Amino acid sequence: xxxxxxxxxDLPSLNDPAPLPAELAADYPESPRSTSEIDAAFAKxxxxxxxxxxxATLTLDGKKTGGRGRSREDDLGVCRLVLAEAPESEPMFPQxxxxxxxxxxxxxxxxxxxxxxxxxxxxxxxxxERTAWQVEExxxxxxxxxxxxxxxxxRVALAAQAWLRSLKSSSSAQETVERQRAELVESFSMFTQxxxxxxxxxxxxxxxxxxxxxxxxxxxxxxxxGGRKATEFSALDACRKLLAAFNALVVE
Numbered sequence: 589x590x591x592x593x594x595x596x597x598d599l600p601s602l603n604d605p606a607p608l609p610a611e612l613a614a615d616y617p618e619s620p621r622s623t624s625e626i627d628a629a630f631a632k633x634x635x636x637x638x639x640x641x642x643x644a645t646l647t648l649d650g651k652k653t654g655g656r657g658r659s660r661e662d663d664l665g666v667c668r669l670v671l672a673e674a675p676e677s678e679p680m681f682p683q684x685x686x687x688x689x690x691x692x693x694x695x696x697x698x699x700x701x702x703x704x705x706x707x708x709x710x711x712x713x714x715x716x717e718r719t720a721w722q723v724e725e726x727x728x729x730x731x732x733x734x735x736x737x738x739x740x741x742x743r744v745a746l747a748a749q750a751w752l753r754s755l756k757s758s759s760s761a762q763e764t765v766e767r768q769r770a771e772l773v774e775s776f777s778m779f780t781q782x783x784x785x786x787x788x789x790x791x792x793x794x795x796x797x798x799x800x801x802x803x804x805x806x807x808x809x810x811x812x813x814g815g816r817k818a819t820e821f822s823a824l825d826a827c828r829k830l831l832a833a834f835n836a837l838v839v840e
Contacts, residue, residue: 594725594729594838595630595722595725595838596834596835596838597722597745597746597749597831597834597835598637598718598831599828599831599832600749600752600753600824600827600828600831602820602821602824603644604711604715604753604756605708605709605711605712605715605756606712606756606757607712607715607716607753607754607756607757608712608713608715608716610683610716610720611712611715611716611719611720611753612750612753612754612757612764612768614716614719614720614722614723614750615723616723616726616727617723617724617727618727620724620725620727620728620731621724621728622728623728623732625678625679626721626724626725626728628677628678628679629679629721629724630721630725632674632677632679632681633681633714633717633718633721635670635673635674636670636674636681636684636688636714637714638666638670639664639666639667639670639671639688640707640710640711640714642663642664642665642666642667643664643667643691643707643710644707644711646663646664664692664695667688667691667692668692670688671685671688671689671692674688681713681717683713683716683717684710684713684714684716684717686713687706687709687710687712687713687714688710688713690706690709690710691703691706691707691709691710694706715753719749719750722746723746725742726739726742726743726746729742735778735782736782736789737782737786737789737790737793737796740775740778740779740782741779741796741799741834741837742834743775743778743779744772744775744776744779744803744830745830745831745834747768747771747772747774747775747776748772748803748806748826748827748830748831749827749831750768750771750772751765751768751769751771751772751806751810751823751827752823752824752827753768754767754768754769755818755820755823756820769810772806772807772810773807773810773811776803776807779803783800793837794837795833795836795837796837798833798836799830799833799834799836799837801833802826802829802830802832802833803830803833805826805829805830806823806826806827806830809822809823809826810823
């Protein structure tokens with residue numbers, strides 16, 4: 589038995605920039621978008637992600653040219669195409685599009701330091717937009733299916749992701765970290781209560797035990813169980829394992 593969990597969750601990276609306020613403030617909508625709109629958003633975000641992957645390779649390499657007679661722009665063919673076609677389809681991502689265009693426009697003359705900043709800004713806008721749609725999808729799952737196994741596991745995974753991202757907040761605001769930790773605790777508590785009341789829902793689900801084990805590891809760090817302290821590295825490792833366990837359950 590498997591659980592229908594549309595759309596996997598990308599694993600977090602140590603190189604991800606600090607979260608924008610919009611990412612940390614992503615709110616659970618009472619009236620989520622339609623499934624078709626959500627699918628269209630993730631399909632479009634996947635294209636931006638391809639652009640970001642190409643940009644990251646070039647930016648980390650630090651080369652001004654990709655070969656004899658080639659400019660940096662020549663090595664960003666995917667980005668150029670994605671940014672040119674994006675305004676032609678819904679939904680629109682104005683902040684993300686603007687950040688991408690600024691990164692592309694700087695290729696000819698900007699110093700490496702500025703290119704790194706623009707690439708980080710582009711990535712940060714992407715993560716903020718993606719988070720907003722991930723929360724939309726979570727709400728859509730509840731509307732369509734109720735608070736069943738798929739909803740609880742996705743909620744725990746997203747709460748862990750939000751807590752991890754808050755640890756990277758440039759402001760290092762303790763209240764922000766604590767708010768995200770509290771939401772993670774609440775989501776995990778509701779999940780474990782669901783498991784107690786409906787044990788068959790997970791007992792017959794392939795991979796559910798791995799997900800629970802990974803979730804308990806994240807909670808141990810978040811709660812400081814046994815005197816453990818959540819560092820950016822330990823939290824990243826635990827959250828990557830949790831999201832990987834979640835993705836193993838996904839049937840897209």
